[in-house]
Amino acid sequence: MAKISTTKKNAFGFSRIPDDQIYDFERTYGAHHYGRLNVVVRKMKGCWLTSLDGKKYLDCLAAYSAANPGHHHPKIVKAVTDALKGNYASVISNVVYTDVLGTFLKKTATLLPQLGLRFGKNGNKVLPKNGGVESVETIIKLARYYGWKQKGIPDGKQEIIVFNNNFHGRMIAIISFSSTPKYKEGFGPLTPGFISVPFGDLDAVEKIINKNTCGILVEPMQAEGGMYLPPDSFLKGLRDLCDKHDLLLMFDEIQVALGRAGKMFCFEHEKVVPDAITLGKAISGGIVPLSVMVTNSKLMDLVFSPGSDGSTYGGYPLACVAGIAALDVIKNEKLPQRSAAMGKILKKKIIDIANRSPHVKEVRGRGLFIGIEVKNGDAMQYCRKLLELGMLANDSHGHTIRISPPLVITEKEIDYMVERLEKVLVD
Numbered sequence: 001m002a003k004i005s006t007t008k009k010n011a012f013g014f015s016r017i018p019d020d021q022i023y024d025f026e027r028t029y030g031a032h033h034y035g036r037l038n039v040v041v042r043k044m045k046g047c048w049l050t051s052l053d054g055k056k057y058l059d060c061l062a063a064y065s066a067a068n069p070g071h072h073h074p075k076i077v078k079a080v081t082d083a084l085k086g087n088y089a090s091v092i093s094n095v096v097y098t099d100v101l102g103t104f105l106k107k108t109a110t111l112l113p114q115l116g117l118r119f120g121k122n123g124n125k126v127l128p129k130n131g132g133v134e135s136v137e138t139i140i141k142l143a144r145y146y147g148w149k150q151k152g153i154p155d156g157k158q159e160i161i162v163f164n165n166n167f168h169g170r171m172i173a174i175i176s177f178s179s180t181p182k183y184k185e186g187f188g189p190l191t192p193g194f195i196s197v198p199f200g201d202l203d204a205v206e207k208i209i210n211k212n213t214c215g216i217l218v219e220p221m222q223a224e225g226g227m228y229l230p231p232d233s234f235l236k237g238l239r240d241l242c243d244k245h246d247l248l249l250m251f252d253e254i255q256v257a258l259g260r261a262g263k264m265f266c267f268e269h270e271k272v273v274p275d276a277i278t279l280g281k282a283i284s285g286g287i288v289p290l291s292v293m294v295t296n297s298k299l300m301d302l303v304f305s306p307g308s309d310g311s312t313y314g315g316y317p318l319a320c321v322a323g324i325a326a327l328d329v330i331k332n333e334k335l336p337q338r339s340a341a342m343g344k345i346l347k348k349k350i351i352d353i354a355n356r357s358p359h360v361k362e363v364r365g366r367g368l369f370i371g372i373e374v375k376n377g378d379a380m381q382y383c384r385k386l387l388e389l390g391m392l393a394n395d396s397h398g399h400t401i402r403i404s405p406p407l408v409i410t411e412k413e414i415d416y417m418v419e420r421l422e423k424v425l426v427d
């Protein structure tokens with residue numbers, strides 16, 4: 001048998017190290033903090049992933065929405081490689097200016113409508129970080145400081161209302177208000193100052209508001225929590241409560257913005273504009289980590305001054321270059337509109353399957369963010385079968401198959417996906 005080169009680059013990606021050895025490396029040297037599906041992805045392009053044996057998998061996960069423009073989108077790759085070759089990519093202290101950070105901030109701030117309109121038409125300002133959870137921490141700082149400085153809540157007593165089944169990331173402050181025991185067991189002491197109520201229950205929100213409440217943090221559509229849409233008028237009700245009680249309304253759109261749910265921002269479905277928002281994942285086109293917290297300039301200037309926040313890599317040149325290119329691609333290639341159109345076609349086909357399937361409990365979603373809840377509560381059982389058939393999907397909250405392909409997916413690729421869903425859910 002011909003000897004397999006373990007180092008030589010080849011058509012399949014970085015190396016030809018055999019899959020079994022890669023599994024072994026991960027088991028021996030890596031933390032076991034993810035349950036993995038059995039595939040070693042060597043190459044990713046557009047909507048497709050390739051393994052060493054050349055087998056292709058349709059990516060129906062898109063890295064939890066990070067790969068919205070498709071893997072290795074040529075315009076984003078060119079921007080990033082130009083920056084590396086042109087020596088304007090590496091991290092440099094935020095103590096100096098860079099043209100790419102300024103350009104990225106402007107692009108992001110002006111992509112959004114005026115946030116926090118009740119604070120005036122001051123424009124928006126952006127605080128960049130390196131990943132979703134960091135920006136959620138930043139938005140929490142915004143609300144707490146606002147509560148203290150502006151509303152006179154004693155420091156340490158500020159409370160933020162959150163929702164059961166939320167998912168905002170995995171660091172200590174954030175897991176402190178998760179309703180999933182596994183996320184927080186053994187990691188105490190946890191961070192106080194969060195009150196969780198059922199998603200969609202406006203009465204519960206109103207009852208819990210008190211003199212120490214400074215804000216409400218919500219996903220306009222729950223993602224990891226099982227892909228739930230808010231009930232009609234829920235977000236509008238939250239907006240009214242925030243205006244009435246002088247609270248900051250904060251949307252976490254890290255997974256559902258930038259086209260994923262069929263609009264540039266998910267909140268556009270309800271025409272309810274928050275005071276502040278977090279974005280991440282797709283904002284850098286899936287090439288480098290980047291996230292942001294955006295708010296009304298007046299609020300940003302009230303809360304953040306030199307020393308009150310910072311991050312070595314937050315807003316570093318390579319991330320900004322990727323961010324500028326990714327936002328251009330999402331806008332110029334009309335990916336939100338594409339997500340809405342393709343999502344409509346796909347959802348119709350999935351509902352047809354669901355109507356004939358003994359396994360499906362419910363189909364829900366918006367744009368190319370569609371959840372298929374299964375009756376036995378074990379979505380991964382179906383995802384493993386889908387993988388064998390050449391399609392990558394995973395679960396949301398255990399019970400729901402998450403369908404969230406890159407937004408550049410074609411009708412032909414949708415048919416490929418539907419064929420496989422049919423095999424696994426009906427045949």
Ligand SMILES: Cc1ncc(COP(=O)(O)O)c(C=O)c1O
Pocket residue numbers: 064131132133134136167168169170219223224252253254255280281
């Ligand atoms: C709504 C939401 N917020 C925050 C996060 C955390 O983002 P990250 O994993 O980049 O820290 C996620 C991740 O899935 C998310 O879906």
